[in-house]
Every structure is written in structure tokens, then in C-alpha cells.
Amino acid sequence: MKTYYITTPIYYTSGKLHIGHSYTTVAADALARFKRLTGYDVMFLTGTDEHGQKIERAANEAGKKPIEYVDGIVASIKELWELLKISNDDFLRTTEPRHIEAVQKIFKKLYDQGDIYKSKYEGWYCTPCESFWLERQLEDGNCPDCGREVEMTTEESYFFRASKYADKLIDYIKENDDFVQPSSRRNEMLNNFLLPGLEDLCVSRTSFSWGVPVTFDEGHVVYVWIDALSNYITALGYLSEDDEKLKKYWPADVQLVGKEIMRFHTITWPILLMALGLPLPKQVFGHGWLTTEGKKMSKSVGNVIDPVKLIGRYGVDAIRYFLLREVPFGSDGQYSSESLLLRTNADLANDLGNLVSRTAAMTLKYFDGVTPGEWEATEHDALIEQQGEKLHAIVSEHMDALRLPEALADIWSYIGSLNKYIDLTMPWVLAKDEANKKTLASVMYHLTEGLRIVSVLLVPFIEDTAKKIQDVLGIEDETLVDWDSIAKFGKNVCGLTVKKTAPLFPRIDVKKELSELEKIADDSDLSKKKSTPKKQEVAGVITYDEFMKVELRLGQVKEAEAIDGSDKLIKMQVDVGGETKQIVSGIREWYSANEMVGKTIVVVANLKPTKLFGTMSEGMLLAAQADGVLKLVTIDGDMKSGARVS
Numbered sequence: 156m157k158t159y160y161i162t163t164p165i166y167y168t169s170g171k172l173h174i175g176h177s178y179t180t181v182a183a184d185a186l187a188r189f190k191r192l193t194g195y196d197v198m199f200l201t202g203t204d205e206h207g208q209k210i211e212r213a214a215n216e217a218g219k220k221p222i223e224y225v226d227g228i229v230a231s232i233k234e235l236w237e238l239l240k241i242s243n244d245d246f247l248r249t250t251e252p253r254h255i256e257a258v259q260k261i262f263k264k265l266y267d268q269g270d271i272y273k274s275k276y277e278g279w280y281c282t283p284c285e286s287f288w289l290e291r292q293l294e295d296g297n298c299p300d301c302g303r304e305v306e307m308t309t310e311e312s313y314f315f316r317a318s319k320y321a322d323k324l325i326d327y328i329k330e331n332d333d334f335v336q337p338s339s340r341r342n343e344m345l346n347n348f349l350l351p352g353l354e355d356l357c358v359s360r361t362s363f364s365w366g367v368p369v370t371f372d373e374g375h376v377v378y379v380w381i382d383a384l385s386n387y388i389t390a391l392g393y394l395s396e397d398d399e400k401l402k403k404y405w406p407a408d409v410q411l412v413g414k415e416i417m418r419f420h421t422i423t424w425p426i427l428l429m430a431l432g433l434p435l436p437k438q439v440f441g442h443g444w445l446t447t448e449g450k451k452m453s454k455s456v457g458n459v460i461d462p463v464k465l466i467g468r469y470g471v472d473a474i475r476y477f478l479l480r481e482v483p484f485g486s487d488g489q490y491s492s493e494s495l496l497l498r499t500n501a502d503l504a505n506d507l508g509n510l511v512s513r514t515a516a517m518t519l520k521y522f523d524g525v526t527p528g529e530w531e532a533t534e535h536d537a538l539i540e541q542q543g544e545k546l547h548a549i550v551s552e553h554m555d556a557l558r559l560p561e562a563l564a565d566i567w568s569y570i571g572s573l574n575k576y577i578d579l580t581m582p583w584v585l586a587k588d589e590a591n592k593k594t595l596a597s598v599m600y601h602l603t604e605g606l607r608i609v610s611v612l613l614v615p616f617i618e619d620t621a622k623k624i625q626d627v628l629g630i631e632d633e634t635l636v637d638w639d640s641i642a643k644f645g646k647n648v649c650g651l652t653v654k655k656t657a658p659l660f661p662r663i664d665v666k667k668e669l670s671e672l673e674k675i676a677d678d679s680d681l682s683k684k685k686s687t688p689k690k691q692e693v694a695g696v697i698t699y700d701e702f703m704k705v706e707l708r709l710g711q712v713k714e715a716e717a718i719d720g721s722d723k724l725i726k727m728q729v730d731v732g733g734e735t736k737q738i739v740s741g742i743r744e745w746y747s748a749n750e751m752v753g754k755t756i757v758v759v760a761n762l763k764p765t766k767l768f769g770t771m772s773e774g775m776l777l778a779a780q781a782d783g784v785l786k787l788v789t790i791d792g793d794m795k796s797g798a799r800v801s
């Protein structure tokens with residue numbers, strides 16, 4: 156059986172997790188579930204990062220022993236993953252003996268082979284980030300990552316010879332395109348960190364004791380990254396008596412991490428693996444952040460949202476769907492209560508929920524609840540069959556490339572086609588005349604079979620909802636819900652008995668709910684924002700992250716027409732990778748509608764939709780303009796629609 160090993164970072168145990176934290180784990184969970192569904196032997200690992208000075212201090216302040224302090228937080232993290240239906244196969248705590256013993260062996264092995272040596276550390280230390288900085292790296296004397304105060308530290312420490320492996324890693328990254336993904340992050344790692352030269356890494360501390368003790372030098376504890384990063388292999392039994400899992404699953408297929416810890420995962424981690432003589436993970440994928448009002452959601456900014464509350468109010472699937480659909484994978488995504496509520500209403504309550512209840516209600520009304528087995532085709536059936544069959548391959552492709560929102564967009568575009576099919580065939584009109592009974596039968600069969608396909612596709616993302624749909628359709632046979640069964644639009648559902656159903660997702664009154672949320676807001680909500688530790692901003696200059704917020708994608712113009720009454724505007728339907736966006740642009744002076752059809756253009760894909768001349772526009776195209784002439788920005792050579800431009 157093919158294996159698939161996927162990991163999330165191990166979570167800090169210094170406080171409660173927020174909805175931004177849930178993002179990495181929910182995304183990894185969807186990928187793990189998808190691989191299981193498609194026949195892989197999956198190992199999905201998550202866990203907790205429990206050592207360090209910060210936790211030692213927090214425990215002291217709480218009047219607890221560090222282990223008592225972290226035990227409580229680990230329990231709340233595990234509860235959150237249960238609520239979010241996370242299907243991890245293992246959960247590693249860095250305080251477990253299996254991890255501690257292996258880390259001690261790793262440290263000793265590296266020391267014995269000369270990759271770790273003793274020296275003196277002098278530098279600036281940021282406790283919240285657990286990072287050392289050189290004088291020249293500080294920004295206004297503060298930590299360049301979080302902007303907070305740093306402390307001067309001098310102590311005897313062990314160092315890891317990272318510099319020894321730098322050239323080997325540079326070659327590896329250059330030769331293996333898949334290793335650092337998305338590719339924009341590869342250049343950032345090479346140019347900003349590796350090519351300027353690597354410093355050796357401080358890997359032990361003596362100024363605190365809450366860590367893995369170094370076996371051969373009392374007073375030293377293993378410091379941060381060797382302890383934390385090794386979890387990905389200690390969980391598999393590396394250097395233990397039983398390393399069967401290591402043999403089976405290592406190297407990992409995908410290691411998902413947030414972009415702020417990309418550097419440690421694509422530089423420190425591979426160098427550590429090289430020193431240990433182990434192969435590197437096939438891919439480290441750095442996803443963007445969930446932001447609120449443009450800032451990373453984080454406790455120190457004071458803009459966190461409690462996922463437990465959200466799940467309690469809207470249900471786990473609304474939250475999972477929002478996270479997976481709304482955040483472009485690899486870029487930042489904006490969280491707001493309003494966008495969560497609007498998404499839930501539009502996609503889940505309206506598009507999907509209505510389709511399921513209409514299908515069930517009509518089968519009950521017209522065929523006594525039994526999905527018909529004989530019919531006469533309607534002129535719209537072929538499209539429903541073809542689109543349904545294709546999704547098996549399309550969704551696979553998206554998932555293998557970690558394009559989770561695109562996979563959901565394609566599933567929803569099929570849900571849209573099924574709803575449109577009802578509007579076109581008008582079953583309530585067909586039902587008026589007994590002579591149309593067989594055509595009506597075709598409609599009901601196609602809707603039920605289409606929904607069966609949708610339900611199987613939804614399993615990795617929102618399994619509870621998928622199972623509810625299968626229950627409503629009366630699907631009990633396991634072979635009707637396996638992955639291969641949806642490669643063909645077939646007669647699978649004839650004779651099934653459907654059930655009457657309550658709405659899958661009750662419609663939310665957005666205005667009322669938003670004012671309700673205001674009323675019950677407490678410390679963990681947006682309404683009580685603290686001030687952000689600000690870095691100095693230079694007028695007119697934007698950071699890399701700010702630039703990456705603009706989602707530029709290649710789009711192919713499928714249809715174009717001039718807008719009546721305007722001599723400037725053209726309305727276009729643009730395929731941006733499985734999703735069609737309507738874009739209105741004032742280019743008619745330079746391009747005719749006909750000329751635009753078939754062109755590959757660059758589109759700002761995450762622009763807030765707006766109405767131009769009464770017509771909705773969901774994006775913007777890029778063009779250069781000078782001396783009264785306008786030219787479209789296009790691409791040099793062939794590339795598929797949806798490709799990210801950066």
C-alpha cells in the first residue's frame with residue numbers, strides 16, 4: 156500500500172489556541188482524509204511543543220510546576236482537535252519519554268561526530284519568539300520578528316555546525332523544485348537566508364532548566380529547535396528499539412507550516428537531517444496567515460478569535476469549510492465574522508443545503524421517496540453526467556498540488572450546475588402531466604446521483620455533512636461511497652429510499668447575528684483590541700508580505716461582451732483556475748470584446764467585488780498605460796489558468 160506522511164508543527168503550550176492556529180491543522184486534516192479516501196496508508200502527526208524559558212516563566216507566574224501547567228493546556232488543545240474532527244494518527248508531546256530519550260541520543264550522536272561543539276554565546280534573545288539575534292539583525296533595538304524587547308545573554312552553550320551543510324542545502328533546494336513550496340518562498344529562503352551565509356546555531360542553554368537535559372553535560376538543556384524539530388522523526392521511533400514506522404513513513408510527503416516558521420523548516424531542519432544522514436522531506440509547504448484587519452491573528456496583537464465559541468455557534472463544518480475555502484492556500488486570508496456568516500449562508504445553507512432538501516422533497520413527492528430506475532433523458536442530462544465524472548480527476552489534481560480552495564470551488568461549481576439543472580428542467584412543471592413521468596424520473600435520478608458524487612468529494616473537508624447527505628439519500632452500501640465509485644456517473648442510486656430532512660445549515664440572519672456577537676464579545680474577541688507592537692513603517696515602501704496579499708493569477712477570457720450604454724467597458728467571464736470570475740474593465744478603446752476572447756491575462760483575484768455601470772465585477776486585469784496607449788499584461792509562453800503570479 157502506498158504511504159503518506161503528513162505533519163503539522165507542534166503547537167506551543169503557552170496559552171489557548173485561536174482560530175488562526177486551527178488553520179494549519181484543519182488543512183492537514185483535509186489532506187490526510189483525502190489520502191485515506193484514495194487508498195493510502197496515512198500517518199498524520201500533530202503534537203505540542205512544551206519546553207522553554209517562556210513556559211517555565213509562565214508556570215512560575217501561575218504558581219505551578221511546568222509539567223502541571225502544560226498538562227492543562229495540552230488537554231485543551233486535544234479537546235479543540237476533537238471538536239474540529241481532526242483525524243491525527245499520533246499526537247506527540249515533547250515532554251514524553253519516547254521523545255526526550257531520542258532527542259538525547261540525537262544530541263549525543265551529533266556531538267560525537269563533531270557537528271556539535273561547545274562555545275560561548277553572546278547575543279540578543281527574544282523570549283516570546285525563543286530566538287537569538289545578532290546586533291545587526293535587530294530593528295530599532297527590538298526583535299525583528301515581533302517588535303518586542305530583547306535581552307542581552309551571555310552563557311556557555313553548545314553550537315551546531317549549520318554552516319558546514321549550507322552549500323549542500325543550497326544545491327538541494329535548487330535541484331528539487333518541490334521541496335520548498337510555494338515557490339515564492341523558495342527564493343525568499345535562498346536569497347534572504349542561505350546565500351548570505353549561515354551562522355552556527357546555538358543548541359543548548361544553561362540559564363533555564365525546563366528542557367531536555369544534555370546527558371553528558373549537567374546543567375545544559377537542549378534548546379528549542381533540535382528538541383522541537385526532531386518530533387517529526389522521534390514520533391516514528393527514530394533511534395529507538397522500534398523504528399518500523401520510520402522505515403515505513405520517512406521521508407514525510409508534506410510538512411505543513413505557517414510562513415513565519417518556514418526558515419526553521421527549510422534551513423535548520425534539512426541541515427539537521429543531513430547531519431543525521433536521513434533523507435529530507437519531499438515537501439515543506441508554507442501557508443499564509445489568517446489575518447484580522449490585515450494583521451496576523453495572534454495573542455500579542457490582541458485580535459484572536461476563539462474557535463471553540465465559533466464551533467459552538469455555527470457547527471464544526473461551517474468553520475472547517477470557511478477555513479479551507481476562504482483562505483487562498485499559500486497566501487494570507489482575512490477573517491471576519493461577517494465573511495464567515497456570508498459564506499455559510501451562501502455556500503452551505505443556500506447552494507448545498509437547498510439542493511439536498513429540494514432533491515429529497517421532490518423524490519418524496521413525485522416518486523414516494525424511491526429514486527427511479529427508468530427514465531427518458533432530458534437535453535440537460537449529458538452535461539450533469541460529464542461534469543460529475545470529471546470531478547474525480549480534477550479534485551485529485553488540486554489536492555495533490557495542495558490547492559484546497561480550488562478543489563472546493565470546483566465542487567461548488569458542480570453544485571451550482573445541479574441547482575441550475577433544476578431551474579432548467581423545472582420538475583414541478585413536468586409533474587403536472589403524467590406523460591412526462593419518465594423525464595421527471597431522469598431529473599430526480601440525475602440529481603440524486605450528482606449529490607452522491609458531491610457527498611463523496613466532501614468527505615475530506617466536511618465529513619459530518621457528507622455523511623448526512625448520504626443518509627438523506629438512503630445510501631448504505633459502502634461501495635457507493637468509495638472514491639473509485641465516483642469516477643463514473645452510473646445507475647448506482649436507483650431504488651434507494653430518500654428521507655425527509657431538516658435544513659443541513661439553518662440560514663443565519665447576518666445583521667442580527669453580528670449585533671448579537673457585539674453584545675457577547677469578551678477578552679478573546681475582536682472588540683477588545685490591544686495596541687500592536689509596531690515596527691517603523693517607511694512611507695511608500697511595502698513589505699514582501701504586504702505584496703503577497705495581492706493575489707495575482709493567470710486567467711483565460713472565455714466570453715466577452717461590450718456593456719450597453721458604455722463606450723469604455725467590456726464584461727468578461729474569466730477562468731482563473733476552475734473558478735470563473737466576471738470582470739468588467741475599461742479597455743474598449745484599445746481592445747474589442749472579440750479580441751479579448753481566448754487571451755491569457757493577469758488578474759487581481761482577491762479584489763473586493765464591486766459594481767461598475769450596474770454590472771458586478773469580481774476582479775481587475777493588469778495593463779500598462781502610457782501616452783494614451785494601453786497594453787494588457789500577459790504571460791511569456793503557455794501556462795494554465797489559475798497559476799499564481801508573484
Ligand code: MSP
Binds near residue numbers: 412
Ligand atoms: N512551536 C512552534 C512550531 C515548532 S515545529 C517544530 C510554533 N508553534 S505555534 O503554536 O506558534 O504555531 C503553530 C502553527 O500555527 C504554525 O504553523 C503557525 O504558523 C500557525 N499559526 C499561528 N497563528 C496563525 C495565524 N494567524 N494564521 C495561520 N496560521 C497561524 O510555531
